[in-house]
Amino acid sequence: MTQLKDFIRELEALAPPIYQENYDNSGLIVGDPGMEVQGVLFALDSTEAVVDEAIQRGCNVVVAHHPIVFKGLKRLTGRTYIERTVIKAIKHDVAIYAIHTNLDNVANGVNWMIARRLGLQNLRVLAPKRQQLMKLTFFVPVDDTEKVLDAVFAAGAGQIGDYSRCSFRLTGTGAFRPGEGANPTIGERGEDEEVQENRVEVMLPIYLEKPVIQALRKAHPYEEVSFYINTLENENQEIGSGAVGDLPEPITTAEFLVMLKKNMHTPVIKHTAPVHDTVRRIAVCGGAGSFLLPNALAAGADAFVTADFKYHEFFDADNKILICDIGHYESEVYTKEVLCHYLSEKFGNFALCLSEVNTNPVRYFT
Known part of the structure; x- marks a missing residue:
């Protein structure tokens, strides 16, 4: 059984929500993350007609590029097309997920x-964005360096363009004195200790900060891991x-x-x-x-x-x-094909459909 949260996890690996613009409202707009996915309809816009199409085609998830809700809704009375769309989706247990400016801002989007x-x-x-990269600096015994680096690399650190496992290291002497409540891997409580350590620096995208730090702590031999992390002004050439x-x-x-x-x-x-x-x-x-x-x-x-x-x-x-x-519609309508192709490689146990509804509000008289 594939739950909506599993599906969302893959979408957010493609376009992490942290990359959306501050005015945007990407993410799950309607629906329960724990619901079972039966079918997915990809569309540029999640309008009433698209929700109707999803119902008719047996899809209980709509993935749209444009969010149907940009600003907070104060009431749900069906007065506007936005309210009617949300009401219909809730009534028929159709989830709506938007992947908007975060998909605009990533390569392969x-x-x-x-x-x-x-x-x-x-x-x-x-136009690459600044402050989308971080530098992690940590200190580790020389003999444990490769094991710890393997862990932080596996979590996503150390990627610079087409180069992987990138790091800088410098060997020096680490000094410390374990306190009475400590359980030191090296040294004795109350005694000064010196250890040959590597100072290691790696880069990572900001959205991977938490998993990389978790990997560092898990792989590191010390009870207390010495590290610090800085946001960089460098432009991220991929964002x-x-x-x-x-x-x-x-x-x-x-x-x-x-x-x-x-x-x-x-x-x-x-x-x-x-x-x-x-x-x-x-x-x-x-x-x-x-x-x-x-x-x-x-x-x-x-x-x-x-x-x-x-x-x-x-x-x-x-x-x-x-x-x-x-034209706006014409420049983005094929986004649904990008998303469908990406998800088809991840999931094969339910229907993935491209919307056939033309949601373009603009008409041309020729």
């Missing part, structure tokens, strides 16, 4: 999906907003716009005047991405693919970059 649909290579985060990469070969601006329209299945592209005859480096951001225009320019992008640009914001291209607004 929303922006990687767009980049891959466009065939971009050499992908990297467009942040947007993505940027290169087309395999330069193509004309006209060819790029045709390809973009086709690959993202958008009926219309709002764009600025072409700047260059050809484009190759492309920046992308699912959803509203105008705040990343300076980053796209700094990255040397020829074009910036995103959504929700306002009229006056198009002027900010300043004849330096091609801005392509493909």
